[in-house]
Amino acid sequence: MSAGGCGAPGDVGGETRPLARRSARQGPEGPRTVPFGPGSGRRPDGDWEGPTYGTARGRDVASGLRPQQEVRHDGSRRRTRPPHRVGGHGAPPPPRLAAEPRAAAPVSAPAGSRGTRSNSLRRLARALTPTTAEFQPVLLAVTASALIAGGVSWLAGNTGLADVCWGLGTVAAVVPALGWMVAALRQGRTGVDLIAVLALGGTLAVGEFLAGALIALMLATGRTLEAAAERRASHDLVALLEHAPRTARRRTGTVVRTVPLSEVGVGDLLVVGPGEVVPVDGRVVDAPAVLDESVLTGEATPVEREPGQEVRSGVVNAGDAFELRAAATEQDSTYAEIVRLARRAGAESAPLVRLADRYAAWFLPLSVATAGLAWLLSGSAVRAVAVLVVATPCPLLLAAPVAIVSGLSRASRLGVVVRDGGALENLGRARTLLLDKTGTLTGGRPRVVDVTAAPGWKPADVLHLAATLDQYSPHVLARAIVDAAHERGLDPGVALEVSEEAGRGISGVAGGRGATIGRLPAGTEAPAWARAVENRAMLDGAAVAWLTVEGRPVGAVLLRDPVRHDAPRTLRRLRTAGIERIVMLTGDRPEPAREVAAVLGLDGVRAELSPAGKVAAVRTEQERAVTVMVGDGVNDAPALAAADVGVAMGARGSTASSEAADIVLTTDRLDRLADAAAVAVRARRIAVQSALGGMLMSLAAMAAAAFGLLPPAVGALLQEGIDVVVILNALRALRTDRAAQPALEPSTQALIERFAAEHDDLQDVLEAVRSAAARLAERPGPDALASVREVHRLLTERLLPHEYAEEHQLYPALMPALGGPEATATMSRAHAEIERLSRRVATHLSPADTEGTLAPEQSEDLLACLYGLHTVLRLHFAQEEENYFSLAP
Numbered sequence: 001m002s003a004g005g006c007g008a009p010g011d012v013g014g015e016t017r018p019l020a021r022r023s024a025r026q027g028p029e030g031p032r033t034v035p036f037g038p039g040s041g042r043r044p045d046g047d048w049e050g051p052t053y054g055t056a057r058g059r060d061v062a063s064g065l066r067p068q069q070e071v072r073h074d075g076s077r078r079r080t081r082p083p084h085r086v087g088g089h090g091a092p093p094p095p096r097l098a099a100e101p102r103a104a105a106p107v108s109a110p111a112g113s114r115g116t117r118s119n120s121l122r123r124l125a126r127a128l129t130p131t132t133a134e135f136q137p138v139l140l141a142v143t144a145s146a147l148i149a150g151g152v153s154w155l156a157g158n159t160g161l162a163d164v165c166w167g168l169g170t171v172a173a174v175v176p177a178l179g180w181m182v183a184a185l186r187q188g189r190t191g192v193d194l195i196a197v198l199a200l201g202g203t204l205a206v207g208e209f210l211a212g213a214l215i216a217l218m219l220a221t222g223r224t225l226e227a228a229a230e231r232r233a234s235h236d237l238v239a240l241l242e243h244a245p246r247t248a249r250r251r252t253g254t255v256v257r258t259v260p261l262s263e264v265g266v267g268d269l270l271v272v273g274p275g276e277v278v279p280v281d282g283r284v285v286d287a288p289a290v291l292d293e294s295v296l297t298g299e300a301t302p303v304e305r306e307p308g309q310e311v312r313s314g315v316v317n318a319g320d321a322f323e324l325r326a327a328a329t330e331q332d333s334t335y336a337e338i339v340r341l342a343r344r345a346g347a348e349s350a351p352l353v354r355l356a357d358r359y360a361a362w363f364l365p366l367s368v369a370t371a372g373l374a375w376l377l378s379g380s381a382v383r384a385v386a387v388l389v390v391a392t393p394c395p396l397l398l399a400a401p402v403a404i405v406s407g408l409s410r411a412s413r414l415g416v417v418v419r420d421g422g423a424l425e426n427l428g429r430a431r432t433l434l435l436d437k438t439g440t441l442t443g444g445r446p447r448v449v450d451v452t453a454a455p456g457w458k459p460a461d462v463l464h465l466a467a468t469l470d471q472y473s474p475h476v477l478a479r480a481i482v483d484a485a486h487e488r489g490l491d492p493g494v495a496l497e498v499s500e501e502a503g504r505g506i507s508g509v510a511g512g513r514g515a516t517i518g519r520l521p522a523g524t525e526a527p528a529w530a531r532a533v534e535n536r537a538m539l540d541g542a543a544v545a546w547l548t549v550e551g552r553p554v555g556a557v558l559l560r561d562p563v564r565h566d567a568p569r570t571l572r573r574l575r576t577a578g579i580e581r582i583v584m585l586t587g588d589r590p591e592p593a594r595e596v597a598a599v600l601g602l603d604g605v606r607a608e609l610s611p612a613g614k615v616a617a618v619r620t621e622q623e624r625a626v627t628v629m630v631g632d633g634v635n636d637a638p639a640l641a642a643a644d645v646g647v648a649m650g651a652r653g654s655t656a657s658s659e660a661a662d663i664v665l666t667t668d669r670l671d672r673l674a675d676a677a678a679v680a681v682r683a684r685r686i687a688v689q690s691a692l693g694g695m696l697m698s699l700a701a702m703a704a705a706a707f708g709l710l711p712p713a714v715g716a717l718l719q720e721g722i723d724v725v726v727i728l729n730a731l732r733a734l735r736t737d738r739a740a741q742p743a744l745e746p747s748t749q750a751l752i753e754r755f756a757a758e759h760d761d762l763q764d765v766l767e768a769v770r771s772a773a774a775r776l777a778e779r780p781g782p783d784a785l786a787s788v789r790e791v792h793r794l795l796t797e798r799l800l801p802h803e804y805a806e807e808h809q810l811y812p813a814l815m816p817a818l819g820g821p822e823a824t825a826t827m828s829r830a831h832a833e834i835e836r837l838s839r840r841v842a843t844h845l846s847p848a849d850t851e852g853t854l855a856p857e858q859s860e861d862l863l864a865c866l867y868g869l870h871t872v873l874r875l876h877f878a879q880e881e882e883n884y885f886s887l888a889p
Contacts (some may be wrong), residue, residue, distance in 0.1 A: 077120075407683030440649055453554070586606070
């Protein structure tokens with residue numbers, strides 16, 4: 001690729017991309033806005049009710065469409081009509097990734113106006129530029145044949161025939177070069193192809209036919225190589241589109257028929273055969289399903305979904321045939337949304353690519369001036385031609401689009417859909433990160449963290465009775481209580497006369513007694529143990545579900561939305577990638593927000609924000625640096641649209657947030673954001689490296705040619721080598737950055753999953769330790785001693801065997817990936833401390849068993865042991881989940 005041998009930046013498959021970029025700071029109209037409203041089941045601030053059993057928080061469902069935007073003459077954008085949904089799958093998928101062409105509004109223009117000139121240029125470009133996809137390799141074959149034929153003739157001593165062959169090869173390239181130049185002029189760009197035409201014409205004029213043939217070959221090679229590079233880089237995104245299902249097999253009674261996907265409705269029973277793509281979102285019926293979810297998540301390990309579990313469209317059936325109950329139509333399914341995003345991916349040029357366009361504006365006069373000055377001072381037109389031969393900004397123009405598109409491809413393989421190269425480039429230079437709390441930093445699913453029982457009751461009995469009532473409620477906290485009961489082997493019983501009052505709770509008759517789970521009835525006097533629970537809930541930012549029997553409180557279930565296991569590691573990786581400031585924006589109360597921020601080490605917290613407040617916070621941060629906003633709910637959509645880069649947790653987030661975002665994480669893992677940032681930083685760094693290195697070499701070659709040190713033919717060969725090096729270097733953005741995430745063996749992943757599940761099962765042991773300590777502190781009598789004995793039994797039979805297995809099975813398996821035993825040394829020290837405290841509890845129980853009670857001097861130390869053991873266990877579990885369990889895909 002010599003002078004002008006590179007294609008227009010941002011082109012894929014020969015189709016021109018629009019250059020406009022949506023930004024909150026481009027255009028006078030301000031950022032995009034996405035309305036939200038009731039009906040999603042979530043409070044306007046986006047968080048579930050706490051600390052009491054209040055308003056239900058359902059799953060976010062928003063059906064808004066992202067409006068298209070009209071490009072104004074000043075480069076800004078205005079929202080216009082909503083885009084069409086993905087069309088019926090009976091039609092073949094689009095052959096290439098490109099933006100949907102915008103219909104130009106008819107504009108009347110006087111004769112000789114810019115519109116008339118543009119039409120003339122368009123007709124000329126069509127006449128001169130071949131339109132078939134096969135032309136580029138044909139041009140390459142023609143120019144290569146002419147160069148070879150001329151070389152053979154020259155070796156045979158027939159220099160006249162050699163010049164004819166080389167001249168014909170040059171002329172063969174002039175015609176398409178003129179077409180490409182006119183096409184560039186029609187788009188308002190000059191420089192690259194104009195230099196090519198000048199160089200080719202110059203070689204013919206001064207009789208440097210060999211140099212002309214070499215330039216023609218480089219022109220053809222550059223076009224072909226660039227197209228091949230972009231095809232390779234965008235292969236994964238194209239595969240995403242081609243993977244889209246078009247039909248489904250619907251079962252009606254005993255008859256199974258293949259129907260167009262557009263005819264599938266919610267509730268239809270579908271059959272998914274081995275190797276088939278799941279056509280719509282749904283739930284597994286009857287038999288388990290083994291699925292390959294790599295298209296959505298980037299992970300190749302098959303997963304098993306049990307009957308009743310949700311399955312997203314686009315995944316592949318990796319096992320036997322199974323039946324699926326459709327939960328969404330084609331247009332509302334996960335894969336259709338991803339296809340809509342992917343069809344826009346790469347549709348806009350990155351800011352770095354547009355910089356290359358601006359660069360050509362001053363490079364052209366510099367090149368022509370240098371060539372003219374060399375001719376003027378030396379009196380040799382050959383020197384001017386030699387300067388034009390090497391005067392090409394191809395390294396800059398090729399490096400940016402190839403590296404950015406390679407980054408888009410790499411991100412798609414990781415389960416991250418990026419709308420365009422501009423979003424990826426902005427992510428690579430972002431310095432401020434804003435995050436929603438619920439569903440982003442936390443899992444969005446409240447979990448039971450403790451069960452407290454009144455004197456005379458056991459925590460297991462409290463949880464069992466609470467689940468017996470809550471199994472009839474759709475409330476998000478009710479589901480968490482029922483799930484906790486199942487995890488601990490407590491099957492809910494049968495309740496009669498069940499009724500639910502919104503915001504108050506659910507009541508019924510269980511075991512012949514009237515019971516209520518929810519808020520304390522009005523006028524109920526809270527006993528001392530209940531006041532202690534209220535105080536703890538306030539300090540921990542937890543929600544409380546009170547269990548009352550016959551109007552008397554007998555227990556409390558504390559629930560909290562836990563921090564994601566992968567959140568701390570993700571934030572550390574983002575700081576390594578260049579993020580300097582991390583702030584939480586949440587509609588929740590300050591207490592739980594500050595609790596999460598303290599755990600994660602955030603730089604700031606903004607609580608009790610409305611959607612408009614989040615937008616204002618985004619705009620404030622944008623004044624300091626390029627800002628990324630991450631969220632998952634309808635209430636986050638306006639802030640996502642306002643940010644320089646909006647990132648949506650698309651796996652379980654709302655449609656509105658996905659439509660408003662620039663980047664969508666298709667799997668429910670926050671660490672995919674760190675993966676995307678690493679890809680963006682690496683792609684941008686490679687683009688800059690390639691551009692600067694290539695341009696420095698080109699400028700040096702221009703200087704050498706101007707001083708007569710570089711003949712045209714040699715300069716053409718040198719520039720070809722520079723361009724090839726630039727493209728190959730830019731393609732490095734496709735490779736995996738192995739330092740980003742340690743590689744785990746499948747057996748190690750299985751161990752992580754096993755011990756993570758055991759952590760969930762052992763939560764009742766942690767609750768028992770704290771409950772025994774509380775009873776001992778309140779009244780060190782026989783009841784307290786019985787609680788301590790139960791704790792010792794749980795420690796001996798369940799907890800210590802778990803810690804021993806971790807020490808001797810999990811930690812050795814992790815050492816190769818983490819770099820040796822030092823990575824697990826602190827966790828091993830925690831194991832030793834847990835065992836020491838457990839032995840100390842047993843030491844106190846020995847004399848107590850003999851005497852039947854605890855001595856006063858024992859109570860204080862035993863109380864310290866129990867509270868210390870509870871604290872160490874909580875910290876130890878959290879550290880293992882953050883440092884080790886989050887490594888599993």
